[in-house]
Amino acid sequence: MTSIIAGRLQRQDQVELAITELLAAGFPRDGISTFYVNPAGQHDLYPIGGDRDESPGTGEADEGLLRGAATGGAIGAAVGVAGIAVMGPVSSVLGAAVGAHIGTLVGSLSQMKEGGEDEAGTDHALPQRESGMVVAVAMNGQGTEAQVIAILEALGADQIERADGTIAAGDWGDFDPRDAPNLIRHPA
Known part of the structure; x- marks a missing residue:
């Protein structure tokens, strides 16, 4: 060299x-x-x-995805329990699934870095x-x-x-x- x-x-x-x-x-x-x-x-x-x-700035997105899925799933299940009288037992499962899906989106996006924002140990x-x-x-x-x-x-x-x-x-x-x-x- x-x-x-x-x-x-x-x-x-x-x-x-x-x-x-x-x-x-x-x-x-x-x-x-x-x-x-x-x-x-x-x-x-x-x-x-x-x-x-992998795009720079997405290093922590997986962690956010898991936290979001857990939180969203729990909230969705709680909302679904309230709807059991109307839709039956399927409403709690449906509520948990929808809540988990929304939670994964919010959780992963919340952990991504903005363009130009430093992320320690990366080339971002x-x-x-x-x-x-x-x-x-x-x-x-x-x-x-x-x-x-x-x-x-x-x-x-x-x-x-x-x-x-x-x-x-x-x-x-x-x-x-x-x-x-x-x-x-x-x-x-």
Whole structure:
């Protein structure tokens, strides 16, 4: 693994100029990676699409579901007992089932996090990586980070970041678009 400096650009001509300038500065072509990062949630990392097998912020939803089902079922059964005179013994069972169903919905939704709300130990917190063209340079002893940053900034890059990884033959193989960027230059 080596240190990597990467910046997000908006247009393909900016990417091509960045490559030209990085090569002129002495950086080898096989240590430069360019690619497009899709918007969050659209990376198709799973066979049915998406970035995760479970949505961030739903970690406590199962607990809320169980509590809601128990509470709703008990309340529904009590209401059903009151209706025994009208509907017979089936009303308590029906009341418990309806109450449990409503309770699961309310309970699970009450435990979910709002967008951008921190959830300890998860990647639900901001900042997220924004979509766009990325130019990444492996710092393998040729040139300096300051040179790469200056070239990327001059071409209008924002979200310039430092990462650890491996770029081989122009491919940043261990790049994970879900990782929050370690920004060294923030967008204006």
